[in-house]
Structures are given as C-alpha cells and as structure tokens.
Amino acid sequence: MSQADNLYHGLVNEIIDFGDIHENRTGVNTRRIWGHMAKFDLTEGFPLLTQKKMAVKTAFVEMLGFVRGETSVDWYSDHGCKIWEADHARWHGKDLEKDQGRSVDLCEVFEKSPSQIAEIVRLEESISHRQQNPDSLGRIYGAQWRNFGNSQQAAMFGCDQLAEIVNALKAGSNSRRLIMSAWAPHETHMMCLPPCHVMYHFVKRGEFVDVSMTQRSVDCALGLPLNWANTALLTHLVGHATGLKPGKMVWFGNDVHIYEPHIENFKKQFSQKTYDAPTLEILAAPGALPWEVNYKDIRLVNYRCSEKVPFELFVG
Secondary structure (H helix, E strand, O other), X not given: OOHHHHHHHHHHXXXXXXXXXXXXXXXXXXXXXXXXXXXXXXXXXXXXXXXXXXXXXXXXXHHHHHHHOOOEHHHHHHXXXXXXXXXXXXXXXXXXXXXXXXXXXHHOOOOOOHHHHHHHHHHHHHHHHHHHOOOEOEOOHHHHHHOEOOXXXXXXXXXXXXXXXXXXXXXXXXXXXXXXXXXXXXXXXXXXOOOOEEXXXXXXXXXXXXXXXXXXEEEOOOHHHHHHHHHHHHHHHHHHHHOOEEEEEEEEEEEEEEEHHHHHHHHHHOOOOOOOOOEEEEOOOOOOOHHHOOHHHXXXXXXXXXXXXXXXXXXX
16 A cells, blocks of 8 residues: 555544534535644655546646646646636636625725725725636635735735745755745635645755645545645656755645545545555656646656546535
8 A cells, every 4th residue: 555545544534533523614514633744755656546546637737737827717627627617616606796795785884994994995806806807716826836925016026936945945955944835815815715735845855855735724535635646746846946856745734624425435435456656757858947847747657546436526
C-alpha cells in the first residue's frame, strides 16, 4: 500500500468512527474532526491514491492554472478541468441574485452605519465584477499567488508570491519566510469560493525543497486526494525551476470532514486493491518556471489503480 493510500485510509476511518456531526452551508451534514497532519516523502513516490481511479488531468490542470494566475472558468474547462463549473454557476446565479437583493435592502436604509456602508461597497464591487466578467471565478488562488493585493490596484502594486519564492530558492535562500498565502480577507467578496488550501510554506533542505500546506476546510472524498496531488505537483514544479529535488511534503487539515452520504461509497473504495505509488517527471526544459510548464510536460510513471468510485459534489 502506498503512502497516500495508507494515510488516507486511516484518516477516513478516524472520521467515520470518531467524527462529530456538523451542519454546514451546503445543507448536507458532515462528520468532521478538527486538526490532522499527514507527512509524505516525495522521494518514495508521488502521493496519488491507487485504491480508486483518480482524475489526474483534472488535478494537474487545476494546479497549472493556479501557477499561471488563471481566473476564468473557461480556461479550466477548456483544458480539461471541470471542477470549478458548479461553484462558478452558483456565484453567478443564486449568489448574485442574493447579493443584489441584499444591496437593494441596504440602500433603502435611511441612516446607514459605517459597517452597512462598507458592505454596500463590497457588494457593488462584486456584483459589478460578475456582471462585466461572466466567465470569472474572481480573485481565487491564481490571482492571490501571482498578484496578491487589492483587487483594484493589484495590477500595479500586487505581489507575485510564487515568483518571489522561486527566485529566493534559486539564489540558495534558506529563509523560513518563504510563504505563499491565498487568504485575503479584504477580497473574499471577490471570490466565487474562499480558498480552502490557504497557505504553502517552502524551505530549502540541502539539495531538496520541502513544503507544508495548511488547509482550513477539506472534503475528504473529493477534495483531499486532489489537494495532495496538487501540492506534490507544485513541489515538483518549484523544484524543477530551482534545481532542487522534491523532498518532504507535510499537510495540515483543520476542518477535515466527510459528507454523510459519502460513507457508503468509501466502503466500496476500501474493498478495492491498492498498488505501489507512481512517480512523476517534469519533461520541460531544465529551469523552466512553473507557469511555463504545460500539461504535456508532465509525465506520470507506473500509475496503476483500481476502478473509479463516484462521489457526489455538494456546493450549497
């Protein structure tokens, strides 16, 4: 059994056996635990589940979109990653109608408080953005990684967090401050979905680059397997660009949950055969920057897996 299958199996069983019932925005209850850590050694293989067939292209294309700073749902869909379509439809559909209604109600208040005025400004900014950019996912991961800052000024003053980390590692930095954040409280109203994986922390360890990823909320059936694969791919991309080898990967989950309707399908998944972990190669030219790598430049070697196990997506 691979590292990923072994750690995943233990985590899911812990949640099923000991998790608390939790109501949430989707209307479908979860079982959850608060706080979990998983450690991987990327020299021992790529952390992709083998006990079920994984949507490899979806995971890899999503990360390639993030490192490129892509925020259009059409870009992801056109390149084979459909997982943003449901959240895009919600944000531009019922969420937009709700926000428009809230804005009208607030504008009718005669004496507005400072907090109400601030809410109107945020609502109108978000509503206008969606009306003018129907394909937009808003200021999601890629926008924050490559252009962190105020949504109205980022083009001029934004910080390219990923480029700064790559440049520091290429220069041999052993800094403990190589952190990339997607959490921007002042811009959550401009996102179709606030980020779940909120922080990446890189460090140079000899000839290796190590990473930890912190996730505020994770759907174990659909999100977590892709998040592990995404983070590992990002580590490979950064290593390729800086001449370092992918080393340790540590994942921290806060609200780690399973939607109750998913439990039955986990029984099927865990009855299937597991295989050894695959390996991953970046075929792009040596030193190619993460945003210069294309899907065809990524090669997954010796990936064997059991059959697909479907899980329903709950978006609220």
